Amino acid sequence: MSDPLDRVREAAASRGLSVELRERPAARSLHEAAEKLGIPASGIVKTLVVKRSDDTYLFALIPGGRSISWPKLRTVVGVNRLRLPEAELAFAATGYERGTIVPIGSTTDWPVYADESIVGQRIAMGAGAHGYSLFVDADDLIAAYGATVADISVPEA
Numbered sequence: 001m002s003d004p005l006d007r008v009r010e011a012a013a014s015r016g017l018s019v020e021l022r023e024r025p026a027a028r029s030l031h032e033a034a035e036k037l038g039i040p041a042s043g044i045v046k047t048l049v050v051k052r053s054d055d056t057y058l059f060a061l062i063p064g065g066r067s068i069s070w071p072k073l074r075t076v077v078g079v080n081r082l083r084l085p086e087a088e089l090a091f092a093a094t095g096y097e098r099g100t101i102v103p104i105g106s107t108t109d110w111p112v113y114a115d116e117s118i119v120g121q122r123i124a125m126g127a128g129a130h131g132y133s134l135f136v137d138a139d140d141l142i143a144a145y146g147a148t149v150a151d152i153s154v155p156e157a
Contacts, residue, residue: 004128
């Protein structure tokens with residue numbers, strides 16, 4: 001398996017997607033990571049791998065400070081059952097370790113669902129490897145992956 005950062009770079013280039021990979025110090029929380037990157041917590045977008053009952057997956061892009069709304073996501077996807085897979089299943093589905101997952105360069109191009117609140121934003125995401133963040137314009141990412149944009153999140157409790 002190739003270097004995850006190279007996979008991200010090559011996959012982005014193949015889709016004409018401009019990304020910036022930036023080394024970042026470890027953080028104990030999303031808010032700490034945002035502070036270290038000098039951006040609001042909502043500027044960090046978590047890529048969640050979601051498993052369908054037929055053993056296929058999808059990516060849900062959820063901004064910091066928000067959580068997946070399972071009822072909303074099930075409605076948009078048109079299924080009654082979705083769940084977060086175990087770490088080893090997420091790795092098998094994407095080739096990335098939990099905490100580094102990004103749709104760009106995933107070993108399988110699963111469908112992407114983006115929360116509508118990220119539209120028009122420059123966002124930071126996992127970069128495929130620990131200790132790095134990837135910066136990209138959300139609109140470019142959405143276009144490059146044909147993502148479905150919908151209201152799929154709720155404020156974190």
